[in-house]
Amino acid sequence: MSSTRWTAGDVPDQHGRVAVVTGANTGLGFETAKVLAARGATVVLAVRDVGKGTAAAERMAGDVSVQRLDLSSLTSVREAAQALREEHPRVDLLINNAGVMYTPRETTQDGFERQFGTNHLGHFAFTGLLLDALLPVAGSRVVTVSSIAHRIRAAIHFDDLQWERSYSRVGAYGQSKLANLLFTYELQRRLAVRGAGTVAVAAHPGVSNTELVRNSPAPVRAVMDRLGSLLTQSAERGALPTLRAATDPAVLGGQYFGPGGPGESRGLPRQVASSPQSHDLDVQQRLWTVSEELTGVRFPV
Template sequence: MDGSLAGAPGRHRRTALVTGGGRGLGFEVARALAEQGAHVVLACRSTERGRAAAARIGGRTDVVHLDLASLDSVRRAAAEVVDRYERLDLLVNNAGVMFPSRRRTEDGFEPHFGVNHLGHFALTGLLLCLMRQVPGSRVVTVASLAHRVGAGPLDETRARAADGHRSLAAYGRSKRANLLFARELQHRLAGSGAETVSVAAHPGLSATELWQGQTPAWLRPVSRGALHLLAQPPVRAALPVLRAATDTLLPGGSYLGPGERFESRGAPAPAASSRASRDALAQVRLWELSTALTGVTYGPSPSRSRADGPPAPAGR
């Protein structure tokens, strides 16, 4: 695959939903999919921003209001999508927060965990009815290099903490949760005979609006230096996500990222991830916790012994 979004395989005559598609990485992914002929749905917290983005993208582009910090909003958005569309070929779980101002979500969750993981867990579960029987359909979950710094357990205490909104560790835990979720979802989809597959990708380093939150003072010089030396523009940072979304040869369980400079930039390639993000027991425990906290169930799924190893991902 070359270094431009125009060189990506297409999604002609298919429907794709991109969370956070109104700006940054999500906008670039949505625009590329639309250019390749997809019917794109932008799921955005700000419908005004979403409509402006849809006008810039053109083609068949719709907007749905989605606030991942509210499970009520997630349910309303999913109900609207199910009502409006007969099928969904692609779900890109892209939207996220980093160092937000709020201490908890509407439902009382630490905001990184609530928005980046629980909101997407609920949304995916509510939309799978449009995907399970669609050949070639896939869920793409956007992770981060920061998953490696997410120390600490993923439990209900952490999920409801009030001191994580300006914590790099809390952000990292939410991105570890993204990877655990993507891998457990693939295990369950494969075991249930669904047509849908689950893959993950990360963009490396890119100076998107995600960095415009209330970054802790100690991290600001570090982040400025890293972004200056290693970051790539959103149009290139979107490439691993776009390939994960469109490469029909990519098997379920794959994880992609930029292939150069410690995975900070470059063309898409298989990405490495921490041992903690590949822990099969942690995948099951997070799934059970997420089901309990959101009230969203995915229906019958294959059981997995807690002694089983993790599903074998493509790449490293």
């Protein structure tokens, strides 16, 4: 993979392609969807708040629509996937971007810890229910947005996935972002075994200035308020790794993209490495099995 300077101007023409972007009414998802729509893709903003999604769509040029999707509700996930399959029998890009970060200990409508339930299980189920629309499409991709936090106090706590014994908002977020990578790599392995034309890729935005930090501990917010411009990059720049993973013709399944600057915190996108535990095959397969059991979703691969 070339490490040459890659910007939004390098996104190829997307006419004729259908892209579904979760959490696309603000931040990284908005910037990702905006570029894809401007390049000619038919873009669906899959968002929890339809009003905010509609307002976001009105700020984009191109063929943009809105689909309600609450990743913290498996009922909503199933309804959204069904509606999308009816409206778009073929999908070229599924970008699993939405997420919550450092929330207080809360549960989803299905009783899952909110960060794990939203960031991983919701996207796991949504992908499984939409995959039949991607598999027949040559060059289709599933792009899942992880984080450098997959290295921070991160492990898959199979003995307490829902953090019922004790809760760490940092540890729970790290678990969810590690799960995003384990899911991507296991999905790619299954797609490759099938010989599918669909690939699974991951990306992370570095340290981007988005609404996600609103639930951060007070000391973190204080540092961000004072030094944010030095430590972070814009959402527009933070979306570039996702855009490269989704559209660069040279991308291969199982790759991971992030900013190319020091510590992968900012900079133009390039292929990066993830933690050794994200490549643990036994953990990948165990998490997959548990995720199927918790969501009731079985993949066609």
